[in-house]
Amino acid sequence: MTDQLDRLDRAILGVLQREGRIATVELAERVGLSPTATGERLRRLQKEGIIAGFGARLDPHRLGLGLLVFVEVSLDKTTPDIFARFAAAVRRAPEVLECHMVAGGFDYLVKTRVADMPAYRRFLGEVLLSLPGVTETRTYAVMEEVKSDGILPL
Template sequence: MREIHGIDRIDRRILAALQTEGRMTTLDLAERVGLSPTATAERVRRLTRDGVILGYSARLDPGKLALGLLVFVEVKLDRTTPDVFDTFAAAVRRAPEVMECHMVAGGFDYLVKARVADMTAYRRFLADVLLAMPGVRETHTYAVMEEVKSEGMLPI
């Protein structure tokens, strides 16, 4: 087991439980980790205060919300300067279709993960949003045919 400063065995159990069921009551969580509800609540407050727990959210079915197409897009910028990076990052943050965006090392600058309704919606997103972003020189798109694993849980 990896050592993480300030995180003990019980904290790990709390984090693992909350990752699988974030709506669990403090009482249920306390029973699961073997602490009193008060001690459990204090640990959750500390983990939240320390930025280990970033928040809570519901996992939604994209297909039922007309967001069935998942794409990954490699983005190459025309220049790699701090001002171009900052401007591009700000534009990405404003695009609701973008679920994730990562600056990467290698043959391109950013990897964008986006969800849209279908290929027609993606074509519109590519033309009106991605290619309109400042500094974008080139893109390569990979449409997902099947999501094999999509959890978002950290191996703690």
């Protein structure tokens, strides 16, 4: 799909990743297109699913969610049924920001944000360890976020 993106599409996407609320007129000026052509490209990029949506980036510390934690999760069995049950349950857990099935010494990598270590302990005991098939976890509390802008390289 990315081979179908030209220089102007990439320029539009680059600006939108950093400034999602930019007006179409200003975006058009920045990328060197007319507002009409820019609007058409935006609609196409959304229709094709390249632009998946728009949202605000929130400061987790100001919202009382200062502890970022990554958790390795191992399951008791690696069968399609267990994978499906685990995935369905983790999708319903609002505390889970991201969950990725991985290759290697464990099955899933979970990313969560909580207020502090007691809140993480509650999350671990009440949510994570109760998910289907979970037999073991390893926790990595983040001491410093070095980079977390989420900007994709175009």
